[in-house]
Amino acid sequence: MSPDAVVVGSGPNGLAAAIVIAQTGRKVVVFEAADTIGGGCRSAELTLPGFTHDTCSAVHPLGLNSPLFRTLPLAAHGLEWIEPEVMVAHPFDDGSAAVAYLSVERTAEALGGDRDAYRRLFTPLVRNWPSIEADVLRLPGWPRHPGLMAGFAWRALQSADALARRTFEHAHARALFGGIAAHGMLPLDERPTAGFGLVLGLMAHIGGWVLPRGGAQRLANALASYLRSLGGEIVTGAAVTSVDELPPAKAVLCDLSPKPLLRIAGHRFPPRYRRALERYRYGMGVYKVDWALDGPIPWRNATCARAPTVHLGGTLEEIVSSERDGWSGRHSERPFVLLVQPSLVDPSRAPGGRHTAWTYCHVPQGSELDMLPRIERQIERFAPGFRDRVLARAVMTPADIERHNPNLFRGDIGAGVTDLRQLLARPTWRTYSTPVRGLYICSASTPPGVGVYGMCGYFAARRALKQVLRD
Numbered sequence: 001m002s003p004d005a006v007v008v009g010s011g012p013n014g015l016a017a018a019i020v021i022a023q024t025g026r027k028v029v030v031f032e033a034a035d036t037i038g039g040g041c042r043s044a045e046l047t048l049p050g051f052t053h054d055t056c057s058a059v060h061p062l063g064l065n066s067p068l069f070r071t072l073p074l075a076a077h078g079l080e081w082i083e084p085e086v087m088v089a090h091p092f093d094d095g096s097a098a099v100a101y102l103s104v105e106r107t108a109e110a111l112g113g114d115r116d117a118y119r120r121l122f123t124p125l126v127r128n129w130p131s132i133e134a135d136v137l138r139l140p141g142w143p144r145h146p147g148l149m150a151g152f153a154w155r156a157l158q159s160a161d162a163l164a165r166r167t168f169e170h171a172h173a174r175a176l177f178g179g180i181a182a183h184g185m186l187p188l189d190e191r192p193t194a195g196f197g198l199v200l201g202l203m204a205h206i207g208g209w210v211l212p213r214g215g216a217q218r219l220a221n222a223l224a225s226y227l228r229s230l231g232g233e234i235v236t237g238a239a240v241t242s243v244d245e246l247p248p249a250k251a252v253l254c255d256l257s258p259k260p261l262l263r264i265a266g267h268r269f270p271p272r273y274r275r276a277l278e279r280y281r282y283g284m285g286v287y288k289v290d291w292a293l294d295g296p297i298p299w300r301n302a303t304c305a306r307a308p309t310v311h312l313g314g315t316l317e318e319i320v321s322s323e324r325d326g327w328s329g330r331h332s333e334r335p336f337v338l339l340v341q342p343s344l345v346d347p348s349r350a351p352g353g354r355h356t357a358w359t360y361c362h363v364p365q366g367s368e369l370d371m372l373p374r375i376e377r378q379i380e381r382f383a384p385g386f387r388d389r390v391l392a393r394a395v396m397t398p399a400d401i402e403r404h405n406p407n408l409f410r411g412d413i414g415a416g417v418t419d420l421r422q423l424l425a426r427p428t429w430r431t432y433s434t435p436v437r438g439l440y441i442c443s444a445s446t447p448p449g450v451g452v453y454g455m456c457g458y459f460a461a462r463r464a465l466k467q468v469l470r471d
C-alpha cells in the first residue's frame with residue numbers, strides 16, 4: 001500500500017511531522033540516511049566503552065516545554081526527563097558563579113545588587129508565558145495577546161548586549177544573561193539575541209534545561225516508538241538522493257536544510273525559488289569535544305559541580321568579543337564554551353564513579369583550526385586540574401559535523417542563521433511550502449527554528465494536512 005506521506009530524515013522535526021500525520025490515521029514512512037534514527041538527537045559511545053555521549057544536542061530547554069511533545073505519551077515510550085536542581089552555572093575568575101535555578105526568587109536572591117532587576121525581567125515573563133507561548137513559538141501573524149506580545153517583542157528584538165546592560169548593573173547578572181543568549185549563535189550585539197536570552201532564560205524557570213535519562217537518543221527513540229505504535233514506519237540506512245525515487249505519496253516532507261534539499265529536489269523547483277534557497281545564509285560553525293573522565297570536573301566553584309550546564313566565558317564583554325570573533329572569521333583566544341556534564345545527574349552515562357563531559361564553542365564557518373587546546377584552557381581556568389581527569393577525548397570539527405549530518409552546512413548546528421530576516425522568512429517567505437505541490441520542508445530551517453522541540457515538524461505537517469492530505 002502506498003503511503004499517504006513520506007518524510008525524508010528522522011531528526012526530531014521529521015519524527016514530529018510523521019507523528020502529527022500518523023495521528024490522523026494516515027500511513028507515513030520515514031526514510032533516514034544514517035543507520036541510527038534521531039538526527040541531532042543521538043547518543044553513542046564516542047570515547048570509550050561504557051561512556052554514553054550525546055553526539056549533538058545534550059540539554060533540551062524547549063523539549064520539556066514543547067507544545068507538541070508535552071501532548072505525546074513519551075514517558076510510556078521510555079522517555080524520562082531529568083530536571084536538575086541547578087539549571088545553569090556561570091563561573092568567574094574570582095571563584096564566584098552566577099546561577100540560574102528553577103525559582104526566579106532563588107536566582108534573583110543570589111544576584112545581589114541585580115536582584116530586583118532580575119525579578120522585574122523574569123517574573124512577568126514566567127507569569128505570561130502560558131498566554132504568549134503560542135505567539136512566540138508559532139508562525140508570524142496577528143498575536144492572540146497583542147499587548148503582552150508587544151511587551152515581550154520590545155525586549156526580545158533588542159541585542160542581548162544592550163538588554164543586559166540596560167537591565168543589570170553588575171557583572172554576574174549581565175554575564176548570566178549573555179551566556180544564555182549565546183545559544184542563539186549570533187554576535188550578542190546583534191538583534192534579536194535578547195530573544196534567545198529571554199526565552200531560554202525563561203525556560204530555566206518553568207522546568208526547562210532538562211536532560212533525557214540515558215542520553216538524547218532516548219528522546220528520539222521514544223518519538224520513534226510512539227510513531228510506530230501509530231502504524232508509522234522508519235527505514236534507516238536509506239539516503240534519499242532524489243525525491244523522484246520516493247514511493248508515490250500525496251505529501252513529501254523534507255527534514256532538510258536548503259543545501260541538502262536542493263541536492264534532492266532542486267531540479268523540481270523553478271529557478272526563482274532555487275535562487276532563494278541558494279541565498280539562504282548559514283551561520284558560524286561549531287567545534288565540539290566530548291570527554292571520558294575518571295572523576296567529576298574539579299570546579300573551583302562548588303555550585304558548578306551541581307549544574308549539568310556550565311557556561312565558560314567570564315564577563316559579558318568577553319562573551320560578546322568571543323562570539324563576534326567567530327562571526328567575523330576569527331578564532332577567539334578565549335572562546336565562550338558551553339559545557340554539559342550529564343553524568344552528574346545521570347549515572348547511567350558512565351561506569352561507576354566516572355564521568356562524561358560535552359562541550360562546544362563557536363568558530364568561523366568551516367574552520368579547520370584545532371580549538372582543543374583553547375577549549376581545555378577555558379575549562380582549566382575555572383577548574384584547575386581538569387586535564388588530569390581526562391581518560392579519552394572525541395573531537396568533531398565543523399567538517400565532521402557536516403559529514404555527520406548534511407543539514408549542518410560547514411558546521412552550523414542551527415541549520416541557518418536566526419537573525420531578524422531568517423527568523424520570519426525561513427528558509428523563504430513560503431516557510432514550510434515549496435512551489436511544488438505536496439513537497440514541504442519540516443526542518444529547523446523553518447520557523448520557529450533551531451532546537452529539539454518538534455514545532456517545525458508540527459507546523460509543516462499541519463500545513464500538509466490542510467493542503468494535500470484533506471481526504
Ligand SMILES: Cc1cc2nc3c(=O)[nH]c(=O)nc-3n(C[C@H](O)[C@H](O)[C@H](O)COP(=O)(O)OP(=O)(O)OC[C@H]3O[C@@H](n4cnc5c(N)ncnc54)[C@H](O)[C@@H]3O)c2cc1C
Pocket residue numbers: 008009010011012013014015031032033034037038039040041055056057058059060061062238239240241255256260264286288360401404405406407408413414442443444445449450451452453456
Ligand atoms: C553539536 C550539536 C549540539 C546541539 N546542542 C543542542 C542542545 O543542547 N539543545 C537543543 O535543543 N538543540 C541542540 N542542537 C540543535 C538540534 O540538534 C537541532 O536543532 C535539531 O536536531 C534539528 O532537528 P531537525 O529534525 O530539524 O533536523 P536534524 O536533527 O538535522 O535531522 C535531520 C535528519 O535528516 C537526515 N538526512 C539528511 N539528509 C538525508 C537524506 N538525503 N536522506 C535521508 N535522510 C537524510 C539526517 O541524517 C538527520 O537524521 C545541537 C546540534 C548539534 C549538531
